[in-house]
Amino acid sequence: MSKRFDINRTKDKLFRYFGVACTIFGLVMLAIFLISVLIEGLPRIDWGFFTSLPSRKPENAGILIPLLGTTWIMVLTSLIAIPFGVASGIYLEEYGKKNRLATIIEINITNLAGVPSIIYGLLALEVFVRLFGLGKSLLAGSLTLALLILPIIIVATREAIRAVPKTIREASYALGATKWQTTWHQVLPASSGGIVTGVILAISRAIGETAPLIVIGAMLYTTTIPTSPMDDFAILPIQIFNWLSRPQHGFIINATAAIIVLLAITFILNGIAIYLRNRWQKKVKW
Amino acid sequence: MRLKEKIIEGILLLCAAVSILTTIGILWVLISESSVFFLKVPLTEFLFDTQWTPLFAEKHFGILPLVAGTVLTSFIAIVVALPVGLTIAVYLNEYAPKGFRKFIKPILEVLAAIPTVVYGYFALMVITPFLQQIFPQMAGFNALSPGIVMGIMIIPMISSLSEDALYAVPKSLREASYGIGATRFQTSFKVLVPAASSGIVVSVILAISRAVGETMIVAIAAGQQPRLTLNPFVPVETITTYIVQVSLGDVVQGSLEYQTIFAAGIALFILTFVLNNISFYVKKKFEEKYE
Numbered sequence: 001m002s003k004r005f006d007i008n009r010t011k012d013k014l015f016r017y018f019g020v021a022c023t024i025f026g027l028v029m030l031a032i033f034l035i036s037v038l039i040e041g042l043p044r045i046d047w048g049f050f051t052s053l054p055s056r057k058p059e060n061a062g063i064l065i066p067l068l069g070t071t072w073i074m075v076l077t078s079l080i081a082i083p084f085g086v087a088s089g090i091y092l093e094e095y096g097k098k099n100r101l102a103t104i105i106e107i108n109i110t111n112l113a114g115v116p117s118i119i120y121g122l123l124a125l126e127v128f129v130r131l132f133g134l135g136k137s138l139l140a141g142s143l144t145l146a147l148l149i150l151p152i153i154i155v156a157t158r159e160a161i162r163a164v165p166k167t168i169r170e171a172s173y174a175l176g177a178t179k180w181q182t183t184w185h186q187v188l189p190a191s192s193g194g195i196v197t198g199v200i201l202a203i204s205r206a207i208g209e210t211a212p213l214i215v216i217g218a219m220l221y222t223t224t225i226p227t228s229p230m231d232d233f234a235i236l237p238i239q240i241f242n243w244l245s246r247p248q249h250g251f252i253i254n255a256t257a258a259i260i261v262l263l264a265i266t267f268i269l270n271g272i273a274i275y276l277r278n279r280w281q282k283k284v285k286w
Numbered sequence: 287m288r289l290k291e292k293i294i295e296g297i298l299l300l301c302a303a304v305s306i307l308t309t310i311g312i313l314w315v316l317i318s319e320s321s322v323f324f325l326k327v328p329l330t331e332f333l334f335d336t337q338w339t340p341l342f343a344e345k346h347f348g349i350l351p352l353v354a355g356t357v358l359t360s361f362i363a364i365v366v367a368l369p370v371g372l373t374i375a376v377y378l379n380e381y382a383p384k385g386f387r388k389f390i391k392p393i394l395e396v397l398a399a400i401p402t403v404v405y406g407y408f409a410l411m412v413i414t415p416f417l418q419q420i421f422p423q424m425a426g427f428n429a430l431s432p433g434i435v436m437g438i439m440i441i442p443m444i445s446s447l448s449e450d451a452l453y454a455v456p457k458s459l460r461e462a463s464y465g466i467g468a469t470r471f472q473t474s475f476k477v478l479v480p481a482a483s484s485g486i487v488v489s490v491i492l493a494i495s496r497a498v499g500e501t502m503i504v505a506i507a508a509g510q511q512p513r514l515t516l517n518p519f520v521p522v523e524t525i526t527t528y529i530v531q532v533s534l535g536d537v538v539q540g541s542l543e544y545q546t547i548f549a550a551g552i553a554l555f556i557l558t559f560v561l562n563n564i565s566f567y568v569k570k571k572f573e574e575k576y577e
Contacts, residue, residue: 012469019377022370026394029438033400033408040411087301095295096302109305114492114562115555116499118526119312121533122551126315130539147308154305178287180294201399208401211501211526215533215547237403237502244407244506252411259404270399274392 037263041256049257053223054234058243058250063258065222066239069138070207070265072226073235076142077149077206082199085150089157089195094183113151120148121215129216136217139229144212149202156198160191193280197273204269208262210237236262316555319548326542332549338512338523340546341532347546349553351512355429355522356557359504360497362433362518363440367493370437371444372486376474378445379452391446398442406506409435414507423519427509430518436503440493447492451485452478488565495561499554501526525554 052062088105096102124144134140164187172182188195219234220242226233236258243255324332327347335348374394378387414431418424455478463473479486501524509521510531523531529547537543 008469008472012471015373015471015474016377016381019373019381022373023377023382023390023394025370026374026397026438026441027390030393030397032412033404036412037404037407084301084304087298088305091295091298091302095298101299102302105302105305108309110566111559111562112305112308114495114558115312116501116526116558118499118501118529119316119551119555122529122548123308123312123315126319127311147304150305150308178291180291204399208403210401210403211505211530214530217533220534237401240403240407241502241506244410255407256411259407262401263404266399266401267396270396 034263037256037259040253041258041260044253044257045260049254054221054239058248058254061251061254063236063239063261065225066234066236066258067261068226069218069233069235070262072138072229072233073142073145074203074207076138076229077145078199078203080142081146081149081153081202081206084146085153085199085202086157086195088150089154089161090183090188092154093158093161094179094187109151109154113155117148117209118211118215120144121212123147124212124216134230136219136232137230138226138233140216141213141218141233141235142229144216145206145209148209148212149206152202152205153199156202157191157195160194160198161187163194164190193276197277197280200269200273200276204266204273207235207269208237208266210235210241214238214241236265312555316548316552319545320552323542323545323549326545327549336514338528340543341535345542347549349525349550351514352523352525352528352550353553354514354516355504355508355512355527356498356524356554358429358516358518358522359433359436359500359508359524360494362430363436363497364490364494366434366437367440367444368490371441371489371493372448372479374441374445375448375452375486376479379449380470380474380478394442394445397439400439402439402500402502403506405435405439406432406503409503409507421519425509425520427507427511427521428519429508429522432503432507433518435507436497436500439500439503440496443493443496444489447489448482448486451482451489454485455481484568484571488569491561491565491568495558495565498561499526499558501530505530525550525557529554 049062050067051064052060053064055061088109092102092106096105121144124140124147128134128140128143129136132140134143168186168190169182172186177185213235218238219232220238222232222234224232240255240258240262243251243258246252332347332349334350335346336350337346337348338351339346378390382390409432413435414424414426414428417431418426421430424430459477459481460473463477468476504524505527508524508527510523510527511521512523512528513520515522528550532543532547
């Protein structure tokens, strides 16, 4: 009996160490990744790297155009996805709670969230690039990414709205406010922290996406600075992919340096999102 | 006032309907383009031919090599992610001090936020050279290294979804187990994990679906050679990588080569759609059990 007991105690202890090891495995991998990227790429980053056009010589090449492209994409995608995503979330949570259409939309959104991103690229290639005649433009790319992140924004909006207690709405109705007035003046401000967090995370996801934009034909190499939504474009992740597929070591170093820039943008966005989430959770106590 | 309210509701509904249009669009695009493809290539060849060479002079249209590449890389990813992810979930749920848990969860979430093209770089430049020291016969492009990296990428997905499932197990079960003198290990694996099994299964299926649809890691590190093999040391091509490969080249719109990416796309769509719906089904059963 006591021997069994000892065995069980030992198993328990061993698993504890194994659990710590597995958790640390994730952290160590993350650390190895980040350190190897920093060692390889950091020396390459200087002012010229941000302001140079692409070049056949790796030491002259820069990320000016893909960086501008990523910025354009970030702004346009937000402009398209935020209104549609938040409006859908409001409809599903506040208006269409019990009707059948809302149920269908809901199932549909869950399914869309599981569709691989490259499939969105195929959709966009046929619809935005060819049918709408938008070509391989910034607008076509932004529309693609907007569709891709719409489910994320909708789900975040719904969760934030759901956290607003009923009493707030009832108080507003009691004062004679209409449904929309209640939604606009009470529910939305009260849930804004959660919505903004979700939106930022979605945008951070969008700027890291590569595959759908390769499918619609975003440029691997372009020397023109994008000035309007109808221009051709390059983006940071595709530039990284392109440099990685070159044989010269200089381009691999460039790719590593560009990865540092992309990771910096991603981490800053995620950091802001986590900060807002924590502040919002602390501030709001219903 | 009433009219304004109605109009606003209508606008909101239209916005929500965009998601339905997206689904219709995806189905329409995939079906219309690939139906043209299947008029030229018989379905039996697509499903049973063992070669995929649409870009060569001698054309074969068997999807099997691409499916094999997809299954192989996804399988490796799950072999890495399932034990590590589930262990992390059990450890954080039952063993870890509260402060440690609070500190570790956001860091694990960082793993999920890294763009996949960056993971591709890690697979190609860090993991492959490291593995080549252990397995000298391994090619520079292979299935093992991107598979492992995909596994690392989906660890947070499995660990956080499984942890939610473990957390949702009624406290009474846990307390009853401790009450009869069970250790944390026994409680975790004989009571909590079985009780949360459907939630854990859901997390694994969603992770598989994610791995199947993953593109950039395999496009960068797995090579782009369709090959019907389960050997993890040689270059392979996944369904997603093939679509990227064709998109990078100059393929004329309306040509058979162009339509192959939609045929590959519909195969990928069906694969992930089935996986996702199995997970919904399991999840729904699970919810019924506890409510």
